[in-house]
Amino acid sequence: MRASVLLMAALAASPALASEPVPTRHALALYGEPALPADFAHFPHADPDAPSGGSLVRGATGSFDSTNPFIIQGTPASGLTAIYDTLMVGNPDEPFTMYGLLAEGIRLGPDRQWIEFDLHPEARFHDGHPVDADDVVFSFETLTGKGQPFYGAYYADVTEVRALDEDTVRFELADSESRELPLILGQMPVLPAHYWEDHDFERPTRDALLGSGPYRIAQVDPGRRIVYERVADYWGRDLPVNRGRHNIERLVFDYYRDQTVALEAFKAGNLDLRIETSARNWATAYDFPAADAGFVERLEVPDGQPAGMQAYVMNLRRAKFQDVRVREALNLAFDFDWLNQHLFYGAYERTHSYFENSPMAADGLPGEAELALLEPHRDALPARVFDEPLPVDHPQDMRERLRKALGLLREAGYRHREDGTLVDAETGEPLRLEVLLFDTQFERVVQPLLRNLARLGIQGDIRIVDVNQYLNRLRTFDFDVVVGSFPQSANPGNEQREFWGSEYADAPQSRNLIGLESPVIDDLVDDLIAADSREALDTAAQALDRVLRWGFYVIPQWHLDKTRIAIWDKFGWREPFPEYNLDLDAWWIEPERAAEIEARQRNR
Missing domain, CATH: 3.10.105.10 (Dipeptide-binding Protein; Domain 3)
Incomplete structure (x- = not known):
């Protein structure tokens, strides 16, 4: 069915396409060609042999009252993107190249006025329901129609989206000549249409919402803590874009009144990682016994993006x-x-x-x-x-x-x-x-x-x-x-x-x-x-x-042209860091070092 539908779509788009079929790609680059070939094994900064397990506890400021990050109402919790897969995912070592995630194949019209995505046949939501083209159409229409204004602005030049069959979705693009639009469509989170049939998308909720990503919501303590656990049977674990990533078993966000309290929590060992935004703290606040004993490390990771x-x-x-x-x-x-x-x-x-x-x-x-x-x-x-x-x-x-x-x-x-x-x-x-x-x-x-x-x-x-x-x-x-x-x-x-x-x-x-x-x-x-x-x-x-x-x-x-990170020294990563974006998803927990730090905390 897919082959005949795609042939008709190609013929309708342009008569010339009958003799020049549009190739199916594994990735799209904004300019030039993707750096990684179709048969790449994993991102260069990811280690496919990294150990799995352990927890990463981070601090968040203020409070939250919703697990829906897509709407105007409510204050969403931190980290919610971890439960959703997107059609494509960026390589943080390239300026702007997107590789297939939910999309197994990508076809971009020669005039950049349409794009089609072939969904991976193994893609599943956490309840086992297949991810299909109707979910993509639902996600686009829901986010642009009921979500934050960002989505309407971001995807303003999409004129139509439709499912060609169960596995293929096509977006028609306006004559805006926007080169990035096909790529940013790949950034769209795909929501489960069957789940939202019985839920009100526009109202804040504290439910453990359904996704298809590498993590699911395990615990919600409104205003205080949200915990994500790694999905044991995650459908995309062995895809090249995921291999060596999402190694940590539990992601925890604990909420604090302000950054001063969060800093003290880090020094006490209640937080594992802190991205420091204060120059004064970076210069003066990390001289404490655990740091002096070598249990805390500070990193300055170069940032290749514009400072904004x-x-x-x-x-x-x-x-x-x-x-x-x-x-x-x-x-x-x-x-x-x-x-x-x-x-x-x-x-x-x-x-x-x-x-x-x-x-x-x-x-x-x-x-x-x-x-x-x-x-x-x-x-x-x-x-x-x-x-x-x-x-x-x-x-x-x-x-x-x-x-x-x-x-x-x-x-x-x-x-x-x-x-x-x-x-x-x-x-x-x-x-x-x-x-x-x-x-x-x-x-x-x-x-x-x-x-x-x-x-x-x-x-x-x-x-x-x-x-x-x-x-x-x-x-x-x-x-x-x-x-x-x-x-x-x-x-x-x-x-x-x-x-x-x-x-x-x-x-x-x-x-x-x-x-x-x-x-x-x-x-x-x-x-x-x-x-x-x-x-x-x-x-x-x-x-x-x-x-x-x-x-x-x-x-x-x-x-500042770098990111300042303070960590309890139990993490591993592969160097060099990606040039354009920090990817904490490629880090892992070193079991022996983590056990040593936990023993120190118990015996204080």
């Missing part, structure tokens, strides 16, 4: 942030050098670009190729986009910076009252802002910015709330300023719509935290998505980056 943008995000839905001069003035009040010297132990580099640490970052004046994208929008853009080089030339001396900031604020219509408060000259309203946080650890980082704002007469406050309240306020965009991040891969694409796209400015729980509604930016995002070469992608990203940076929508913070 971590920043103070200003909410344009608030009238006070709609004047670019106000936003630039707030940027001028941020003193990174002081923070890096006094709080960060010199560990960080200042972030300037939304594609920092990559060729996609704009620099200097726009070149000829970049101008070709910007010129159609000249009338809608400030002249400095074309005439002034990046990075922005702001004074280094803080007094000079604040003097320039005050000048911008006066141009924007603000004046000082007799008591020194900066107010709108027309309404008399003070200029004040609130920074919303959920982690007390960041409070000391925000305070220096607020002190500088106070020197300008701006009233600034910090509001610390619990994680659930924080997420609810983010969902409804109820904030002045938050610490947000816009992570980037080496191959940005459809996700940029949700970051900056006008249609997501008011979509609850979208990642357009800024509230951008700009036809120019919308067009530049389309240019990036449609890029048909590495050079074109870099140019489109540079144009988008340049326009975003001259808008001063955020106050860029800092970045």
